[in-house]
Amino acid sequence: MPLGAFKAALMGTAGVATETVVLLHDTDYSGASTASITSGIDSTYGHYIFKFYNINPSGDGETFKFQVNATDTADYNDVPITSAVWVAYHTPNNSFAAVTYQGAADQAQATTFQALPDGFSSDADHHGSGTLHLFNPSSTTYAKHFYSKWQYSASWNESVSTQHIAGYLNTTTAIDDIQFKFGSGTFDGTIKMWGVK
C-alpha cells in the first residue's frame, strides 16, 4: 500500500470523519508567531494526535515549543511539565553522529513552553516534521501523558536530527487549549490535530 494511503488509513482524510479517527484541525501557517488550538480538545476523545509538516522558522537556531491551558487558566504558563528528551543526529559532512540525552530541552516541573525539536535550521529548504501524542487531556484524575517524535534539520552543522520527547502535564485539571510557537520570530508550516475514539 502506498505510504499516503497508509497514512490516510490511520489518520483519516481532511474533512472526513472516519469511524475511529477524526480530523479536528488543519491549518497552513505562514509568517505566524503562534498556532493556538482552542476548540475540539475535550472528553470526546481519549487520545489526540498532532501532525506537523514542513515547519520552518524565520530565525536560525530557534526551538519549536508547546504549552497548554487547563480549563481554568489562560496565557499558557500555569501547567508544570516534567519531560525527558533524547536525540539521534548525524552531520552531512559525516563528522558527528551520536545518540544522546538532550538535557537542554527537558523540563522539571517548569511551567514554561516545552521544547519539541530544538535548534532548527531556517535555511530555505530546511524544515521539520513530527508527531505529538496527547493522552486523555480531559482527565480530572491523572497527570496527562504526552510523547513526540520529530525529524528535522538542525542549525548545528546542519545535522539531520531525530528528537524524541516525552513527559506529563502535571495537573489534574482538564486541558482544553494548546499553543505552538518558536522561541522567537515566526514560522511557516502545517499543523493538524486528530481525535481518536
Next chain:
Amino acid sequence: MTMKLLTTNTSSGAASSSFTSKIDNTYKLYIFKFYDVNPATDNSFFTFQANVVDASGYNETITSTFFSAYHDEADGNTDLQYEAARDQAEATGFQYLTNGVGNGADESCAGELYLFNPSNTTYVKHFYSRASEYYSGDYIIDNYAAGYINATGAVDDIQFKFSSGNMDGVIKMYGVG
C-alpha cells in the same frame, strides 16, 4: 481501509485486562492504546503476554529489547539507557512495557503497542511499543520495548497486567487492514 476500534477494556481494580476475541486474520496490524493505567501497588511494572491459538496461560516465548529516557521532577537525574533487566531472551515471562509506575492518585502510564500480523502461521510476530509513565519516584520515564513473539502459530489472545496488584485504566484495541 480504515483503523477500526475493535474492543475497549475499562478496568477498575482488575487483576488483568485481556483481549480474547477479534485478533484474527481480518487485520495485519493491531494497535493497543492505553491511558490512565494506574496500579494498586506502587512501583509496579506494566506488562503484556500472548497466547497462540488453542494455548492458554499467556506464556509464549519472547525475545525483546528495552530502553528508556528519564528525568526526575527534582531535576537531579537524567539518562538515556538500555535496560537489560526489562528485556527477554527466549523467555516466557510477561514483557515489560514500563518501569515501576507510581500508584499515587494522579500517577499513571499511557502509550501504544503495535502488533504485526498476529495471525500469520509462517513467521514470528513482531511488536513494538512506546509508553510514558509517572514513575513511582516522581520521574518521567519514556519507555521503548520491541521484540518478537517467537511462535509460528497464530496469536489470538493478548493480556495486560501489572507485575503486582490490580489496575485501573483504559485499553483499546484497533485493527488496521
